[in-house]
Amino acid sequence: MEQKIIFRADAGGSQQLADAVIREQPLTIYLNGQEFVTLLCTPELAEMLAVGFLRSEGLIRSYADISSLRVDEGEGFVFVETAGGSLAEKLYGKRTITSGCGKGTVFFSVLDSLKMAPVQSTLRISYLQVINLSRTLQEKAALFMQTGGVHSAALCTPTEVIYFCEDIGRHNAVDKIVGLCLKNMVAIADKVLLTSGRISSEILVKTARLGIPLLISRAAPTTLSVELAEKLGITLIGFVRGSRFNIYSHPERVQL
Amino acid sequence: MEQKIIFRADAGGSQQLADAVIREQPLTIYLNGQEFVTLLCTPELAEMLAVGFLRSEGLIRSYADISSLRVDEGEGFVFVETAGGSLAEKLYGKRTITSGCGKGTVFFSVLDSLKMAPVQSTLRISYLQVINLSRTLQEKAALFMQTGGVHSAALCTPTEVIYFCEDIGRHNAVDKIVGLCLKNMVAIADKVLLTSGRISSEILVKTARLGIPLLISRAAPTTLSVELAEKLGITLIGFVRGSRFNIYSHPERVQL
Numbered sequence: 001m002e003q004k005i006i007f008r009a010d011a012g013g014s015q016q017l018a019d020a021v022i023r024e025q026p027l028t029i030y031l032n033g034q035e036f037v038t039l040l041c042t043p044e045l046a047e048m049l050a051v052g053f054l055r056s057e058g059l060i061r062s063y064a065d066i067s068s069l070r071v072d073e074g075e076g077f078v079f080v081e082t083a084g085g086s087l088a089e090k091l092y093g094k095r096t097i098t099s100g101c102g103k104g105t106v107f108f109s110v111l112d113s114l115k116m117a118p119v120q121s122t123l124r125i126s127y128l129q130v131i132n133l134s135r136t137l138q139e140k141a142a143l144f145m146q147t148g149g150v151h152s153a154a155l156c157t158p159t160e161v162i163y164f165c166e167d168i169g170r171h172n173a174v175d176k177i178v179g180l181c182l183k184n185m186v187a188i189a190d191k192v193l194l195t196s197g198r199i200s201s202e203i204l205v206k207t208a209r210l211g212i213p214l215l216i217s218r219a220a221p222t223t224l225s226v227e228l229a230e231k232l233g234i235t236l237i238g239f240v241r242g243s244r245f246n247i248y249s250h251p252e253r254v255q256l
Numbered sequence: 257m258e259q260k261i262i263f264r265a266d267a268g269g270s271q272q273l274a275d276a277v278i279r280e281q282p283l284t285i286y287l288n289g290q291e292f293v294t295l296l297c298t299p300e301l302a303e304m305l306a307v308g309f310l311r312s313e314g315l316i317r318s319y320a321d322i323s324s325l326r327v328d329e330g331e332g333f334v335f336v337e338t339a340g341g342s343l344a345e346k347l348y349g350k351r352t353i354t355s356g357c358g359k360g361t362v363f364f365s366v367l368d369s370l371k372m373a374p375v376q377s378t379l380r381i382s383y384l385q386v387i388n389l390s391r392t393l394q395e396k397a398a399l400f401m402q403t404g405g406v407h408s409a410a411l412c413t414p415t416e417v418i419y420f421c422e423d424i425g426r427h428n429a430v431d432k433i434v435g436l437c438l439k440n441m442v443a444i445a446d447k448v449l450l451t452s453g454r455i456s457s458e459i460l461v462k463t464a465r466l467g468i469p470l471l472i473s474r475a476a477p478t479t480l481s482v483e484l485a486e487k488l489g490i491t492l493i494g495f496v497r498g499s500r501f502n503i504y505s506h507p508e509r510v511q512l
Binding site for chain 2: 002004006007008009010011013014019021022023024025026040127130149168169198199200201202219220221222223224225226243244245246247248251254256
């Protein structure tokens with residue numbers, strides 16, 4: 001967060017004051033000496049964002065694939081070297097690239113995702129565990145909610161939050177979590193992903209690519225995300241409000 | 257909206273029921289016979305979205321630039337022919353392209369925007385007009401808010417709403433409005449743009465590209481959007497809540 005001088009207007013008039021505004025900065029990732037992508041993000045955990053982004057996009061599989069990593073926070077650069085150019089990296093150049101819309105970046109198409117194998121997992125969660133995890137995420141987020149402009153994501157077991165991250169972009173918050181998992185060698189594929197944001201098709205496809213079987217959001221899904229969740233084997237839970245929630249796909253993982 | 261069969265869980269157990277989910281579909285724009293871009297969007301007003309997107313991205317300047325336009329709603333295709341390939345279109349191929357993240361698509365970089373001339377406008381708005389416009393947008397949005405997953409945008413004069421559009425993507429909602437303005441030959445550059453979403457740098461740059469001098473949101477801006485608004489001559493108003501709001505840049509357009 002950063003203080004900005006603003007005018008606050010109300011019925012009584014206006015006053016000039018300093019107010020907290022959520023930070024947004026371009027972060028450019030250089031991969032093996034080449035400018036790779038620029039993300040618009042909240043600069044905290046820049047290293048984890050870069051690592052998680054490369055994993056989410058299939059450029060690396062583990063933290064050991066990285067031979068060197070250097071962050072220049074002031075300039076907003078991350079320099080990543082990988083051990084030997086992977087096939088994925090070579091193929092990646094064939095795709096078209098852009099920076100995202102502050103919500104992260106999606107390089108793959110929804111159509112590509114239909115060729116993916118469905119997520120396989122024996123993970124189960126109970127009604128109370130869903131309610132409790134959502135409540136915990138909201139409590140954590142509330143601490144940082146002064147600025148009103150931030151998304152949060154958390155990686156959890158059915159009973160506890162392992163990592164919690166925030167960013168102006170829904171996708172970035174998830175990628176920071178992916179980066180933390182990779183660095184600390186925490187398995188992501190048997191966990192629950194919570195997000196504060198709406199579930200559109202790209203966040204669903206990202207979840208499937210990471211092999212996460214259970215996605216929970218306070219917010220609403222779209223029709224396309226519901227259809228993809230059904231097809232890709234993901235249990236999609238949305239609209240968690242108070243003691244109530246909706247299960248949109250694969251309810252067999254929820255013990256009611 | 258579309259009805260989906262879901263399970264709703266609460267403390268008393270669960271029941272299967274039909275619930276409204278916001279529609280999300282891929283819309284592929286073909287420009288002069290070439291596949292141009294695929295947007296993930298809410299399919300209403302697909303034609304206006306395509307027209308607005310092409311205008312926002314600088315591919316057309318007016319509706320007269322379009323020699324033919326055909327929408328295949330079932331397949332999610334829009335076929336646009338323009339009168340003579342413009343220079344912009346030729347240059348456009350040099351840029352890298354991707355579909356956005358359900359929030360619309362941003363092809364230009366934040367750095368590009370720094371070369372833009374600041375928005376010039378004599379538009380003024382009063383304290384009460386800001387409050388009233390925001391209230392009107394919220395009332396309109398409330399009608400459609402059953403699904404919880406939608407963004408809205410409106411083009412207004414200081415005293416009334418001219419167009420109101422919704423989409424799962426903040427950018428798409430704005431582009432639908434741009435399309436309506438083009439088709440109906442309504443000037444956009446001397447109006448006020450209202451959005452339900454957070455103000456990140458790309459929506460700010462889009463506003464500047466369209467020459468809109470005043471951007472109002474119920475939600476929060478980021479530091480980068482505040483800095484760009486200052487530089488690009490845009491009055492940025494955020495956090496409109498009840499009878500209060502914040503002015504982040506160019507307060508000279510607001511009569512307090």
